Amino acid sequence: MAESGSAPPLVTDVDGTLTDDELRLDPRMGTALREWDGPVVLATGKVLPFPIALANYLGIERTVIAENGGVTFVDATDELGVHGDREAAQAVADAYVDAGYDLGWGPADLPNRWRETEVIAARDQPLEPLRDLAAEHGLEVVDTQYAYHVKSPSMTKGKGLETVADALGYEPTEFVAVGDSTNDVSTFEAAGTAIAVANADDAALAAADHVTDAEFADGFLEALDRVDAGEW
Numbered sequence: 001m002a003e004s005g006s007a008p009p010l011v012t013d014v015d016g017t018l019t020d021d022e023l024r025l026d027p028r029m030g031t032a033l034r035e036w037d038g039p040v041v042l043a044t045g046k047v048l049p050f051p052i053a054l055a056n057y058l059g060i061e062r063t064v065i066a067e068n069g070g071v072t073f074v075d076a077t078d079e080l081g082v083h084g085d086r087e088a089a090q091a092v093a094d095a096y097v098d099a100g101y102d103l104g105w106g107p108a109d110l111p112n113r114w115r116e117t118e119v120i121a122a123r124d125q126p127l128e129p130l131r132d133l134a135a136e137h138g139l140e141v142v143d144t145q146y147a148y149h150v151k152s153p154s155m156t157k158g159k160g161l162e163t164v165a166d167a168l169g170y171e172p173t174e175f176v177a178v179g180d181s182t183n184d185v186s187t188f189e190a191a192g193t194a195i196a197v198a199n200a201d202d203a204a205l206a207a208a209d210h211v212t213d214a215e216f217a218d219g220f221l222e223a224l225d226r227v228d229a230g231e232w
């Protein structure tokens, strides 16, 4: 790893980047992220409790972008940002259910239980009616490869990076970003160096400066090594 203080700040996606294809966290991630000699930001579509818990258990600072930029938290400054509300997305979800569809998560609906600025539907549910209803409410549906996110286009991980970078005393362009999907494109655009893991979707591949040879967590570790070596 890099010499003391010599690594650039890192912003990384979680699902599909630090995990395998079944969303199991790669056991090497704790060591890799703890040893990264610069700030680490977890940026995910998941609700805030997920990256906060992940950072706790990995033993890294809890500096996170959740809900695709809807919610941010910076450990060093204790700054919590909630950059929108759930009202419009909930109206879309209610209309979707009224039309006879289902969000697809079962009665407990855990994926939405703590969600503050979006609502998500399972990817085995019909997409077109969800997109139509979202458009009627001025919202978009983002397919992360893991869920359909009904959200305001104004909340993105890239916007979240601006908030978090500012609190940490960095420019977004000083960051190296790693990710795998459409919801990482805004981070890739905001960061100075954008790296897609090999399993990334077409949008992420097109927006990346570099693409790893390896997929999933192997690709993430490859990205760290190549940045550390000064190759990227």
Ligand SMILES: O=C(O)COP(=O)(O)O
Binding pocket: 013, 014, 015, 016, 043, 044, 045, 046, 144, 145, 146, 147, 181, 183
């Ligand atoms: O929550 C999702 O749908 C995807 O999560 P991710 O942004 O960590 O890949």
Ligand SMILES: [Mg+2]
Binding pocket: 013, 014, 015, 016, 017, 144, 179, 180, 181
């Ligand atoms: Mg992802």
